Amino acid sequence: MGRAYDILMIEDNPADVKLAREALKDAMLNVSMHSVPDGDKAMAFLRREGEYKDAPQPELILLDLNLPGKDGRQVLKEIKEDSRLKHMPVVVLTTSQAEEDICNAYKLQAGCYIAKPVDFDEFTNVIRAIENFWFNIIKLPPRECGQ
Numbered sequence: 597m598g599r600a601y602d603i604l605m606i607e608d609n610p611a612d613v614k615l616a617r618e619a620l621k622d623a624m625l626n627v628s629m630h631s632v633p634d635g636d637k638a639m640a641f642l643r644r645e646g647e648y649k650d651a652p653q654p655e656l657i658l659l660d661l662n663l664p665g666k667d668g669r670q671v672l673k674e675i676k677e678d679s680r681l682k683h684m685p686v687v688v689l690t691t692s693q694a695e696e697d698i699c700n701a702y703k704l705q706a707g708c709y710i711a712k713p714v715d716f717d718e719f720t721n722v723i724r725a726i727e728n729f730w731f732n733i734i735k736l737p738p739r740e741c742g743q
Contacts, residue, residue, distance in 0.1 A: 600626040601731055604654040606638040606671060607631060607689075608663050615716065616658070619723035625731050630654065635666025639674055642681055654684065655736050658726070659706075661690040661697055669697075672704045683741040687726055 603620070607613050613631045620627050630651065632638045638659075641648040657675070661668035668690065675681045685707035690697070693711045701709045710726070713719045730736065 600628065601656070602652040602654040603627060603629045603656045603658060604638070604641060605629055605631040605658040606635070606663065606668065607658070607660045608633045609660070612660075612712070612719070615719050616723050619720040620727060625727065627727065627731070628652070633664070635663050635668065635671040638663075638671050639666070642675065642684075643678075653739050655739070656726075656730050657684055657686045658689045659686050660712075661688060661692050661701070669700060669704075672701065672706060676705045683737045685730065685736065687730070689722075689726075 605613055605616055607616075610633075616631075617629055620629055630641070632641050637648075640646050641651045642654075642657075644651050659668045659672060663671070668688070672686055672688070675684065675686060682705075686705075688697075688701045688706045688709045689712055690710075691712050691714075698709050710722060713722055
């Protein structure tokens with residue numbers, strides 16, 4: 597299996613989290629997916645605060661924009677402003693196809709922007725493509741980058 601990779605999925609829809617887990621289950625890589633349902637918990641996870649003090653540092657973040665409380669736009673902004681987190685690639689995976697959201701995500705240095713498919717098979721294919729691209733094709737920064 598090789599190196600273990602951690603993904604943090606910031607998503608308030610449990611069905612989407614379940615589908616992503618299922619898609620990653622068949623992976624040829626050793627991938628662990630963690631999930632949080634809102635922006636406040638996401639930042640606590642990433643900063644290893646409170647109940648997340650032992651959380652792993654993810655190699656990749658999958659971020660929904662439409663979250664309760666602190667939304668994904670604010671989460672992306674906070675990640676990219678934090679010297680310990682800004683090296684982490686963030687894939688915006690959301691239902692929004694608004695040009696304003698797309699522009700703002702890239703202005704805030706999102707790694708890419710993907711409109712979430714509603715079809716189960718298409719969603720599964722997108723998750724597998726994300727996994728293949730970020731863990732097989734490109735070189736990710738080492739975990740030590742944020743220290």
